[in-house]
Amino acid sequence: PWNQFVREQMAGDALGADAATGFLVAGPYDIVKSPDINLSLAQREDELADMVNTTGTAFLGLTMGCARCHNHKFDPILQKDYFAMQAVFAGVTHGERSWHPKPDPGKAPMLAELRKTLAGTEGRLEELRAKASAPAPAGEGASALRPPVNHRMNVEEFPPVAATAVRFTITASTGAEPCVDEVEIYDEAGNNVALASAGAVAEVSGTLPGYEAHKQEHINDGRTGNERSWISNTAGSGWVKISFPSAVRIHRIVWSRDRTEQFPDRLPTAYRFEVMTPPAGGPVISSRETGETSSAPAAAWAVVASSETRQPFAGGKTDPNAVLSRLSGPQAD
Incomplete structure (x- = not known):
């Protein structure tokens, strides 16, 4: 009707x-x-x-x-x-809600095939990521460095390491207070363990006040874009710390300024990622002679990735030969 x-x-x-x-x-x-x-x-x-x-x-x-x-x-x-x-209409406001479409049984075979294709593509992508993030050969200079940062997506690869937290420290940006829309941290099984829904807790150095679109909780909410981002309250610097419920082995970090490619400003250009390694473990040891006790070495921060291994940022321009040479090795012309 x-x-x-x-x-x-x-x-x-x-x-x-x-x-x-x-x-x-x-x-x-x-x-x-x-x-x-x-x-x-x-x-x-x-x-x-x-x-x-x-x-x-x-x-x-x-x-x-x-x-x-x-x-x-x-x-x-x-x-x-x-x-x-x-x-x-005065009471009508914008908000977020889940959409619950009715399942279509006829699409099940197509979805299964797409998932199979996606799994194969992800496997190949892992191989390329490993090549692209391999240590630069000695003597090759700037051409062996990784591409400069960009506002859409940046990937940091490193050998698997056990961590209880990750700290993203920004020391320079393209202007004003730096902005990040999402930080993803992946374990060896391919799970994004940085998500708040997975129990991870985000902390930041400070947040630019007065803007609903730019909040601390947006840094690991699983959603990207400028409208779901975080902006530091300090020009050119800031830090993000994501703590996990328990120690987990991680090997890749993905971060971006604006995954939707709408806003290239406020891009972090100098940074480092550190992991908090868990204590070595073991019981508290007591000295028979003095009665004093000592524990295992305390947890410590260790750098796993930084902008030092990237080409300098030059307004978003990238040397395509730098990527090609890393992926193709000696065969690249």
């Missing part, structure tokens, strides 16, 4: 219908949030205006937007009618 269709289009998430329920919030939306309250209020008015205008056009066939500033010149809509309708 038409009335049910309209209700589900406009309020499906409240009615338990997942399909097409982004209708009202599909327009412009301020994801950054200005610290200026007046600007924030103006942006909210624009969001509500989009809801009113789109609803009027879609379901009434009228251009209601004109009545935002004055009585409509042609259609029978007064300015007070516009704001009366705006009041209907």
Whole structure:
């Protein structure tokens, strides 16, 4: 029925219908949030205006937007009618919710085949990663270094090491406070153990205040993009520490400024990754002569990757021969 269709289009998430329920919030939306309250209020008015205008056009066939500033010149809509309708949508806000599509049994064979193909591709990718991250041969100079950092994705490979925490220290960036949208840390089984959902805990040196899009918890929430990122509160520097529930053997770290490639600014260009190695273990030892006790050596930080092994950042330009020579070895021309 038409009335049910309209209700589900406009309020499906409240009615338990997942399909097409982004209708009202599909327009412009301020994801950054200005610290200026007046600007924030103006942006909210624009969001509500989009809801009113789109609803009027879609379901009434009228251009209601004109009545935002004055009585409509042609259609029978007064300015007070516009704001009366705006009041209907005043409680509608943007938020996050899970989508639960109905499973399609017919797609099961296709999904199984895709997973098989993906597994093979991942295996080949692991081989290429190992070659690309191999130590640079002596005497080859800058051409043997890894490519410079980029804002989309950076991979740090190193021999497997047991760790209870990882620290990402940034000492320079392309300007202002550095920004990171996600830090992923992989164990030998290919699991991202940095995820908050896996029990990992993120700490940071400080966060630029006043922005909903840039928070500490975004650093390991499994979501990427500028709108789910962290920005340090110090120009050109900052650090992120991710602690694991228990010691785990890790061998790869993936990090990015903006995985969606929309924002290249605030890119960390000088950095190091350190791992906290677990204590050597063993019981507390007591000295018979003095009665004093001593324990096993304390845990310590050890550098596993840094920008020192990369080409200097030069505005995002990369020497393609540097990557080719690492992957192809002596066969590269």
